[in-house]
Amino acid sequence: xxxxxxxxxxxxxxxxxxxxxxxxxxxxxxxxxxxxxxxxxxxxxxxxxxxxxxxxxxxxxxxxxxxxxxxxxxxxxxxxxxxxxxxxxxxxxxxxxxxxxxxxxxxxxxxxxxxxxxxxxxxxxxxxxxxxxxxxxxxxxxxxxxxxxxxxxxxxxxxxxxxxxxxxxxxxxxxxxxxxxxxxxxxxxxxxxxxxxxxxxxxxxxxxxxxxxxxxxxxxxxxxxxxxxxxxxxxxxxxxxxxxxxxxxxxxxxxxxxxxxxxxxxxxxxxxxxxxxxxxxxxxxxxxxxxxxxxxxxxxxxxxxxxxxxxxxxxxxxxxxxxxxxxxxxxxxxxxxxxxxxxxxxxxxxxxxxxxxxxxxxxxxxxxxxxxxxxxxxxxxxxxxxxxxxxxxxxxxxx
Amino acid sequence: xxxxxxxxxxxxxxxxxxxxxxxxxxxxxxxxxxxxxxxxxxxxxxxxxxxxxxxxxxxxxxxxxxxxxxxxxxxxxxxxxxxxxxxxxxxxxxxxxxxxxxxxxxxxxxxxxxxxxxxxxxxxxxxxxxxxxxxxxxxxxxxxxxxxxxxxxxxxxxxxxxxxxxxxxxxxxxxxxxxxxxxxxxxxxxxxxxxxxxxxxxxxxxxxxxxxxxxxxxxxxxxxxxxxxxxxxxxxxxxxxxxxxxxxxxxxxxxx
Numbered sequence: 001x002x003x004x005x006x007x008x009x010x011x012x013x014x015x016x017x018x019x020x021x022x023x024x025x026x027x028x029x030x031x032x033x034x035x036x037x038x039x040x041x042x043x044x045x046x047x048x049x050x051x052x053x054x055x056x057x058x059x060x061x062x063x064x065x066x067x068x069x070x071x072x073x074x075x076x077x078x079x080x081x082x083x084x085x086x087x088x089x090x091x092x093x094x095x096x097x098x099x100x101x102x103x104x105x106x107x108x109x110x111x112x113x114x115x116x117x118x119x120x121x122x123x124x125x126x127x128x129x130x131x132x133x134x135x136x137x138x139x140x141x142x143x144x145x146x147x148x149x150x151x152x153x154x155x156x157x158x159x160x161x162x163x164x165x166x167x168x169x170x171x172x173x174x175x176x177x178x179x180x181x182x183x184x185x186x187x188x189x190x191x192x193x194x195x196x197x198x199x200x201x202x203x204x205x206x207x208x209x210x211x212x213x214x215x216x217x218x219x220x221x222x223x224x225x226x227x228x229x230x231x232x233x234x235x236x237x238x239x240x241x242x243x244x245x246x247x248x249x250x251x252x253x254x255x256x257x258x259x260x261x262x263x264x265x266x267x268x269x270x271x272x273x274x275x276x277x278x279x280x281x282x283x284x285x286x287x288x289x290x291x292x293x294x295x296x297x298x299x300x301x302x303x304x305x306x307x308x309x310x311x312x313x314x315x316x317x318x319x320x321x322x323x324x325x326x327x328x329x330x331x332x333x334x335x336x337x338x339x340x341x342x343x344x345x346x347x348x349x350x351x352x353x354x355x356x357x358x359x360x361x362x363x364x365x366x367x368x369x370x371x372x373x374x375x376x377x378x379x380x381x382x383x384x385x386x387x388x389x390x391x392x393x394x395x396x397x398x399x
Numbered sequence: 400x401x402x403x404x405x406x407x408x409x410x411x412x413x414x415x416x417x418x419x420x421x422x423x424x425x426x427x428x429x430x431x432x433x434x435x436x437x438x439x440x441x442x443x444x445x446x447x448x449x450x451x452x453x454x455x456x457x458x459x460x461x462x463x464x465x466x467x468x469x470x471x472x473x474x475x476x477x478x479x480x481x482x483x484x485x486x487x488x489x490x491x492x493x494x495x496x497x498x499x500x501x502x503x504x505x506x507x508x509x510x511x512x513x514x515x516x517x518x519x520x521x522x523x524x525x526x527x528x529x530x531x532x533x534x535x536x537x538x539x540x541x542x543x544x545x546x547x548x549x550x551x552x553x554x555x556x557x558x559x560x561x562x563x564x565x566x567x568x569x570x571x572x573x574x575x576x577x578x579x580x581x582x583x584x585x586x587x588x589x590x591x592x593x594x595x596x597x598x599x600x601x602x603x604x605x606x607x608x609x610x611x612x613x614x615x616x617x618x619x620x621x622x623x624x625x626x627x628x629x630x631x632x633x634x635x636x637x638x639x640x641x642x643x644x645x646x647x648x649x650x651x652x653x654x655x
Contacts, residue, residue, distance in 0.1 A: 006501030010487070017489035227483030231546070234449040234481075235503050236474035395411070 003237065007245025014219060015249065021215040025257060029208030030264050036204065037197040037265070037274045054134060056102035057091045058082040064111040066153055070122070073145035074104065080138060095127045102126055102138050114153075122146065195275035201265035202358030203331045206351050208261070209254045209293055210322050213301030216250050217314035220305035224396075239393040243386055247298050254294030282367040289361060292375035292382075293354035299382035299389070300350070306392040325349045330356075353377045400554060400585045401425035401448065406457030408443055408609075417443040418454070419609035425587060425602070427462075430580040432600030433589045434638075436646050440609040441589045445556050448587075449479045461554065475503075478552035482559040484539045485546065488532035492523055492542055495531055499546045517545035520575055537568025544575065555579060558589045573599060593638050603638070605645055612645045 015022050060071045075082050083100065094100040105123040113119040124142055126135050155162060223229045232242060265277030279286065301318065308314045326332060329351030335343050346352050357374040360366035403423040409416040418440045425431045435441045446452040447459060450470035459466040461473045486495040496517060500510045518524045521541040526534065531542060540560055547555060557576065561569045576599060580586045590596055596603055597617060604614040613620060620641050 002504060003502055006498060010490075010498045013494065014487060014489060223487075225483070226488070227481035227485035227543075228487060230451070230481045230483070231479065231485035231499070232502060233451045234474065234477075234479040235499075235550075236450065236471050237502065 003241060004244055004248075007237075007241070008248050011245060011249040015253070018215070018219075021218075022253070025208060025212060025215070025253060026260055028211065029204045029257065029261055030268075032204040032207070033197075033201055033261060033264055034269060034272065036200040037269050038272055040196040040200065053079055053081050054102065054130075054138065055081050055083055055094075055100040056104060056138070057086055057094075057100055058084055059091075059103065059105040060084075061108040062106050062110040066111040066114075066149065067106045069149040069152075070106060070145050073148055074142060077141050080141060095125065098127060098129050100127070101130045101134070104142060114150075195277075197265050197269050197275050197277045198359075198363045199334060201261055201277050202355055202362055203334075205258060205261040206293060206329070206354040206358065207322070207326045207331045208257055209354070210297040210300065210325065210351055211318075212250050212253055212257075212297055213304055213318040213322065214315065216246060216298065216301035217305035217308070217318055218311050220246065220302065221308070221311045221314055225311075239390040242393065243302055243390055246302060247295070247386075250298040250301070251291070251294045254297060255290060258290045258294075278362065280361040280363075280365050282361055282365075285361045285366065285368045285371050286358075288368055288375050289354065289357035289371045289378075292378040293357065295382040296350050296354065296378040296385070299385035302389040303385040306389040306396070325351045328352065329354075350378060350381045353381075400427040400429070400462060401587070402458070402460040403444070403448075404458040406444075406447065406454045406459060408447065408452065408454050416455075416609050418447075418457075421457070421606075421609065421611055423604055423611055423614065425585065427585055428580075428583060429602050430577070430586045430588065430600050432596035432603040433587055433606065434591075434593065434596055434603060434642060435606035436591075439606040439646070441606055442558065443609075444606070445479065445558060445587070445589065448556060449477060450474050475550065476552060477554040477556065478547040478550055479556045480543050480547040480558065480560055482562060484531075485543055486531050486539075489530060491528055491530050492518075492534070492545075493527035495542065496527075496546060496549065500549050503550050505549060513549050513551070517548045520548060520578060521545040522571060522575075535565075535568070537564040537571070540564055540568065540572060541575075544572070548579065552584060554585045554587070556587045556589075559591065560588075561590070561592065561595060569595075593642055597638050605642060607646045613641065 058071055058074060060067050071082075074080070080102070086094070091100070091103050095103060103123070103125040105125075107120045107123070110120045110122065122142070124139060126138065130138075220229075229242065262277065262279065266279070267276070270276045304314060304317050304321070308317055326349075328346050329335075329349035330338070330346055331351060335346050335352065335356075338346060353374040357371040357378075360370045360374070364370070401423065403421050406418050406421045407416055408418040421440065421444060423444075433441050433444070443452065447454050447466065448461065450466055450473060453467050462476060464473050466473060487498070490498065493514070496514050497510065500513060505513055514527075515524075518527065521544050523538065523541055523545055526538060526542075531539065534542060544557070544560065547557075560576070561572055564572070573595060576586060576588065588596065588599055600617065602614070602616050603620055605612045605620075613623070615623075617638065620638060623641055
């Protein structure tokens with residue numbers, strides 16, 4: 001125990017002397033959390049603002065009441081903002097350069113042509129840069145508006161008495177009442193919606209936790225190349241003891257990262273106008289997933305350190321694999337918007353296990369039981385990494 | 400002090416064994432020189448003697464105890480000073496010494512005394528508060544040796560301790576090593592510098608290709624060298640003639 005304490009204290013002293021690297025581990029995620037939480041605030045917000053609406057040109061060349069009704073029905077969508085003024089050339093240019101996303105043209109004579117076998121058609125044009133889900137949403141909105149107005153007109157034609165009273169004789173307003181829309185949370189408390197900060201704090205926190213692999217592997221290689229590890233092995237320190245001497249202090253660094261990033265989410269992001277992070281209802285669950293993620297990240301760093309030969313290799317290996325695991329694990333792009341096949345692949349990344357565990361606690365209001373499978377997977381990953389690292393260390397030609 | 404019999408070691412993936420049946424005897428109190436070109440097996444032998452590596456076969460006994468069975472007790476009575484500066488550059492001299500003392504579980508009550516002794520013999524008494532990365536090359540080597548002396552070793556293994564240092568530091572180190580040996584510590588001194596071995600050692604072994612080619616006192620080996628047909632001209636008679644006669648002059652470029 002005394003030897004382990006000595007190793008741990010030495011590590012703290014080394015970290016204290018290399019405070020630049022240490023500071024990077026805290027500054028980098030803090031910056032990302034602030035930046036991304038504020039930048040993506042509107043994407044996650046309940047009420048959309050002008051920054052996440054889509055402009056479309058609505059050209060109603062057919063001035064009959066029917067075409068006007070369609071135009072009015074389209075105008076009720078909050079996400080899509082109509083612009084009615086603009087020449088064909090201006091419309092084309094704005095759609096091409098992305099300042100408008102769509103154009104809907106109701107042609108002259110459209111209403112009159114409806115009884116024809118081949119009626120005139122409403123033109124719907126999308127910009128090439130519009131994402132497929134938004135494109136599909138807009139087209140569905142147009143179809144919904146046309147269907148609603150067309151249905152009303154057909155019923156009125158079949159039974160003029162119905163429409164004589166005016167108003168919403170089809171009682172279309174009841175359609176919305178037929179739907180009960182909810183967001184699913186782990187607990188029964190369904191009132192809270194995910195915010196940008198709830199998505200970004202865990203994502204960049206997990207990313208930063210795995211980034212300890214960089215300074216950890218670098219210092220390990222320096223010790224190996226300087227002969228310190230050889231000296232420590234020659235005085236009988238086992239690989240297990242040497243690995244534990246690194247694991248514990250860096251795990252503490254990870255825990256300080258967790259605390260700091262949560263503080264930033266709860267108190268600092270709101271200062272800059274973002275939403276405050278909510279911490280869920282399970283401090284124990286939060287502690288368990290933080291410890292499991294930390295153990296996995298430090299063990300992963302020790303494995304890298306024992307697989308490579310030079311600090312340059314360590315820098316490249318940790319940087320590249322962290323980015324890959326982060327991208328795959330849902331740090332940069334939330335898993336929920338990945339294609340289904342990629343979502344399955346992303347579950348191979350330990351960052352994904354950590355991130356989903358944090359999201360279970362912070363977003364889905366889960367508890368220890370919810371995160372237990374992910375915590376077990378992270379600990380297993382840590383054990384495998386440490387075993388491989390120890391095996392490599394045991395067999396290494398240390399001098 | 401050291402008895403090595405028929406030790407063989409082959410690294411994974413290597414065709415030729417690093418040690419191909421080494422026999423070696425180092426008597427207690429000796430200042431023993433281990434000579435050999437790159438790749439001769441010196442480092443592998445030291446790794447085995449310090450318990451870092453396990454020999455594939457053969458017998459290794461130090462002070463009557465066997466390796467690897469008694470590795471822990473052997474490691475407590477031995478000390479290795481690796482070729483590199485085996486300490487932490489951002490820690491001070493004092494912090495490095497206290498760390499390695501703690502790692503060797505030297506009792507807290509005697510740590511201060513051990514530090515003072517190690518600093519005195521290596522001439523670093525006035526450098527305890529200086530960070531190791533600010534020391535000169537010679538001071539760094541002396542710090543490595545000071546760390547090696549902390550556990551009062553009965554057997555001190557020095558691997559190329561004078562590489563890359565100025566003549567004054569080198570002379571100081573050689574004198575210090577003589578003093579350490581005179582105090583009763585058995586010293587195994589690995590070096591490429593034949594004149595250092597001639598100056599220091601009372602017994603010498605020449606290794607090459609994983610075998611001990613010769614072992615004897617300096618007088619025995621230099622006597623053997625007389626009248627040898629040498630592959631290269633040498634300035635003086637002695638160990639150098641025998642070394643080149645046994646190991647030849649081909650370059651020993653090796654990949655690590």
